[in-house]
Amino acid sequence: MLPLSSPYPATAAARRTLVHHSISLLQSTGPFAATRSLSSSAGAPRPPRPLLSRARLCWTANGSGPAHHRFRAYHSYDHPAPAGPFNEAEEAILAAAYRQVPEHGFSPEALAIGAREAGYLDISTNLLADGPFSLIRWHLVKQREALAARKTVLFPDGATIDNKPVSVSAKVEALTWERLLGNVDIVGRWQEALAMMAQPSCVPASLKELATLADEILFLAGDVAVDSTWYTKRASLSAIYVGADLFMTTDQSPGFQHTHMFLRRRLTEATDVGNAAGSVREWISFTASAGINMLRSKGMRI
Amino acid sequence: MATAAARPAVLLRRAAALKRGVAAACPEHVQLSRSFSAAHQAQSQSQRASATNPDYAIPNPSRPTHFGFETVTEAEKRERVAGVFTNVAESYDRMNDMMSFGWHRVWKDYFVSSLNPGFSPLTSGPDPRVPQHILDIAGGTGDIAFRMLHTAHAVNGNPDVRVTISDINPAMLSVGKQRSRTLPASQQAALSFVEANAEDLTKTKPLGMSLSPTTPTSPPVNNSTTATSSIPDNSIDLYTVAFGIRNFSNIPAALREAYRVLKPGGVFACLEFSKADKYPILNALYKEWSFRAIPLIGQLVAGDRDSYQYLVESIERFPSQEEFRDMIADAGFVVSGANGGYEDLTGGVAAIHKGMKPRDA
Numbered sequence: 197m198l199p200l201s202s203p204y205p206a207t208a209a210a211r212r213t214l215v216h217h218s219i220s221l222l223q224s225t226g227p228f229a230a231t232r233s234l235s236s237s238a239g240a241p242r243p244p245r246p247l248l249s250r251a252r253l254c255w256t257a258n259g260s261g262p263a264h265h266r267f268r269a270y271h272s273y274d275h276p277a278p279a280g281p282f283n284e285a286e287e288a289i290l291a292a293a294y295r296q297v298p299e300h301g302f303s304p305e306a307l308a309i310g311a312r313e314a315g316y317l318d319i320s321t322n323l324l325a326d327g328p329f330s331l332i333r334w335h336l337v338k339q340r341e342a343l344a345a346r347k348t349v350l351f352p353d354g355a356t357i358d359n360k361p362v363s364v365s366a367k368v369e370a371l372t373w374e375r376l377l378g379n380v381d382i383v384g385r386w387q388e389a390l391a392m393m394a395q396p397s398c399v400p401a402s403l404k405e406l407a408t409l410a411d412e413i414l415f416l417a418g419d420v421a422v423d424s425t426w427y428t429k430r431a432s433l434s435a436i437y438v439g440a441d442l443f444m445t446t447d448q449s450p451g452f453q454h455t456h457m458f459l460r461r462r463l464t465e466a467t468d469v470g471n472a473a474g475s476v477r478e479w480i481s482f483t484a485s486a487g488i489n490m491l492r493s494k495g496m497r498i
Numbered sequence: 499m500a501t502a503a504a505r506p507a508v509l510l511r512r513a514a515a516l517k518r519g520v521a522a523a524c525p526e527h528v529q530l531s532r533s534f535s536a537a538h539q540a541q542s543q544s545q546r547a548s549a550t551n552p553d554y555a556i557p558n559p560s561r562p563t564h565f566g567f568e569t570v571t572e573a574e575k576r577e578r579v580a581g582v583f584t585n586v587a588e589s590y591d592r593m594n595d596m597m598s599f600g601w602h603r604v605w606k607d608y609f610v611s612s613l614n615p616g617f618s619p620l621t622s623g624p625d626p627r628v629p630q631h632i633l634d635i636a637g638g639t640g641d642i643a644f645r646m647l648h649t650a651h652a653v654n655g656n657p658d659v660r661v662t663i664s665d666i667n668p669a670m671l672s673v674g675k676q677r678s679r680t681l682p683a684s685q686q687a688a689l690s691f692v693e694a695n696a697e698d699l700t701k702t703k704p705l706g707m708s709l710s711p712t713t714p715t716s717p718p719v720n721n722s723t724t725a726t727s728s729i730p731d732n733s734i735d736l737y738t739v740a741f742g743i744r745n746f747s748n749i750p751a752a753l754r755e756a757y758r759v760l761k762p763g764g765v766f767a768c769l770e771f772s773k774a775d776k777y778p779i780l781n782a783l784y785k786e787w788s789f790r791a792i793p794l795i796g797q798l799v800a801g802d803r804d805s806y807q808y809l810v811e812s813i814e815r816f817p818s819q820e821e822f823r824d825m826i827a828d829a830g831f832v833v834s835g836a837n838g839g840y841e842d843l844t845g846g847v848a849a850i851h852k853g854m855k856p857r858d859a
């Protein structure tokens with residue numbers, strides 16, 4: 197039986213986030229060192245993003261890669277990151293094909309040219325399970341993975357704005373903007389890609405990728421919430437990102453300034469709505485508990 | 499007390515049933531596990547040189563395998579499968595339509611269009627269309643081959659795509675040959691028929707004039723690949739096998755042979771019945787249909803219950819999607835990481851497996 201006063205959240209996901217929570221606290225503020233040993237029983241600290249071994253990326257000998265470990269919607273320090281969705285040969289074809297996207301779009305042509313450049317045959321593109329959608333997925337995955345490296349450039353240790361540490365929301369905005377800038381090279385083809393992502397067979401994979409992106413941004417921004425806002429933050433950031441993504445495809449302003457302003461407005465609105473919702477919730481819970489207490493004071497057995 | 503007394507009897511019966519089941523399943527399990535470990539060893543010994551054939555890759559006529567739910571030797575299975583398909587050749591298409599409500603056409607169309615044979619990117623400079631050689635194994639009646647030719651020649655406008663139909667069974671091949679006469683002449687010219695065992699493609703026999711003496715118009719096979727009696731190493735762009743591989747006596751040997759004949763970068767593609775376990779209701783209906791209705795339809799329409807009983811049982815005995823995927827990877831193919839290397843059709847009643855021969859093979 198789990199004691200009711202257990203300091204740990206009940207779900208595994210929340211617990212792991214707690215680990216990350218306490219570790220990031222450890223990294224930022226020394227005195228929490230003790231918390232870490234409480235929550236992580238694994239002993240030696242693990243690197244935050246373990247490098248994937250070649251063996252796991254390249255699926256050959258006995259196909260040991262468990263498919264169900266290939267997607268996870270949260271960051272964990274206790275479990276190695278799932279292998280990427282592409283094996284070595286796919287990486288080679290897709291990397292070459294991606295260079296063709298500005299000219300040929302996310303299309304079978306781009307894939308076939310990429311396969312030729314990588315030294316394969318036209319027919320070899322059949323290795324890619326989803327055809328041109330694989331190319332879109334490649335773009336999404338690579339841009340997302342690039343964010344982790346950009347984070348250290350954007351916010352070096354001890355970075356401040358107005359002599360205050362950079363707030364989580366400022367980091368979220370900067371990282372989201374950074375991710376949107378990742379679309380600049382192929383923005384002329386991005387509407388086609390969005391159309392393909394909206395096809396029924398591609399929707400689940402696209403949504404998963406979106407959820408992973410929102411999680412990545414919030415994780416890199418240092419968001420440590422373990423309550424229900426874990427979900428609402430990710431949901432609202434996903435919605436805002438999709439909006440800004442769409443906006444960007446028609447944005448003609450230099451440097452995509454309009455998209456940047458659009459993104460800022462949406463994020464501010466989300467904060468406002470979040471604050472309003474929080475206030476409403478606080479008012480409701482206060483009123484409810486006051487009401488119950490009043491009834492109790494009248495002798496009602498509640 | 500009565501129930502307690504009854505229990506030992508029930509247990510005994512269960513144990514006996516279990517024992518029977520194990521005994522029946524055993525030979526295959528032994529063979530499978532041995533082939534996997536052999537493949538493992540072969541792989542760990544650095545390069546898979548063709549000189550180091552693991553033992554399972556050499557067809558052994560006396561090795562046990564399964565024929566439907568029976569256990570027979572490989573040689574016996576070959577004979578009995580030949581018997582089945584000689585029996586059903588004439589009514590094969592009609593039966594397929596009746597058994598699958600015509601749905602097998604949808605699967606085959608999808609299979610071929612997803613492979614997109616003959617597709618070449620439009621680039622500037624010289625004609626970018628590259629010749630392709632497709633080998634359709636167990637393709638007797640030409641269902642896949644004719645679709646391939648249509649996609650390559652008519653849709654993708656690449657007339658340099660040739661298809662070789664190979665089948666172990668001359669009866670099925672002559673049905674295909676007959677049907678191919680309705681194709682456009684250019685497509686007929688790109689077709690060739692060979693009789694071969696997919697486990698050993700070094701010995702192929704072109705479907706001789708003796709079988710179809712009335713076709714002087716059909717041009718002689720004009721390429722070295724099929725004129726000789728062997729399909730050379732690294733010569734095929736696309737190897738397809740649709741609803742055939744489960745009838746092979748030795749699937750790993752056939753996969754290795756596919757690996758041998760494919761060019762580096764060439765694609766192995768297999769359309770086969772599979773497991774619909776993910777959808778229990780669909781699976782229950784499907785099992786009911788296949789075990790009760792199909793042998794009956796076979797009896798009524800083709801007058802041959804046993805052949806169709808075999809078809810159903812062989813589907814049941816074929817490995818699951820994941821097991822078969824692993825067999826393909828064991829043969830040295832690279833399989834896609836994104837979807838686990840296979841694609842389910844109709845909830846897994848059929849599945850498409852694809853593998854690519856690596857470039858540095």
